[in-house]
Amino acid sequence: YHEQLSIETLLTQRTSGRTPLSIINLSSLGDNANIVFWVSQFLLALNRYAQTHPASELQAVVLFDEADLYLPAQGKPSTKAPMENLLKRARSAGVGLLLATQSPGDLDYKCRDQISSWFVGKVKETTALNKLKPMLSEAKTDVSAKLANQQVGQFFHIQAGNVSSLQANMSLVRAEQVPIEKIITLAAQSKP
Known part of the structure; x- marks a missing residue:
């Protein structure tokens, strides 16, 4: 089941008035090189959308899992420049970005x-903690010593130097691997 990449189709409000939820599964693309190429094209399309659809209110949120693959400290994959551009400009277009990473x-x-x-959740490796120190140094409360003892679902929310604790609730959605055949069937059933 394949569709042409269209940010407008993914983000435009449905006539039913329901907010669209689109999940893009990249597992069929194979190796990281193919995934990075596809995500770079997606980011370029999202940048074009942000330029042509400015909004003062939030109109879309895009989540990138394993974001360190697309915006690494070392190297310059084809995703890096468009992701940097989005981080600078998406807010003025009403597009929110969530970057999720284990690192x-x-x-x-x-x-x-x-x-x-x-x-920031549980971080126990010394190397990982050292990499976070520059970011954590801006916080008014030093939480670096507490990160290794966080429990599942516990996070520190750090914004503008302020730190608050956050306990995430148990997800009501079961996390399970879904075979590609079932994904294709479900996608065909839910096509707008």
């Missing part, structure tokens, strides 16, 4: 200034 210290340090809110 926030591996994100390009130059782009960290463009990220206004951080949710």
Whole structure:
């Protein structure tokens, strides 16, 4: 089941008035090189959308899992420049970005200034903690010693130097691997 990449189709309000939710599964693309190429094209299309659809209110939120692959501290994949551009300009277009990673210290340090809110969970490796120190140094409360003892679902929310604790609730959605055949069937059934 394949559709042409169209940000307008993904983000435009449905006539039913329901907010669209689109999940893009990249597992069929194979290796990281193919995934990075596809995501770079997606980011370029999202940048074009942001330029042509400015909004003062939030109109879309895009989540990138394993974001350190697209915005690494080392190297320059084809995703890096368009992701940097989005971090600088998406807010003025009403587009929110969520970057999820197991290794926030591996994100390009130059782009960290463009990220206004951080949710940091359990980090116990010394190397990872050291990579986070520059970001954590801006916080009014030093939480670096507490990160290794966080429990599942516990996070520190860091924004504008302020730190607050956050306890995430258990997800009501079961996390399970879905075979590609079932994904194709479900996608065909839910096509707008």
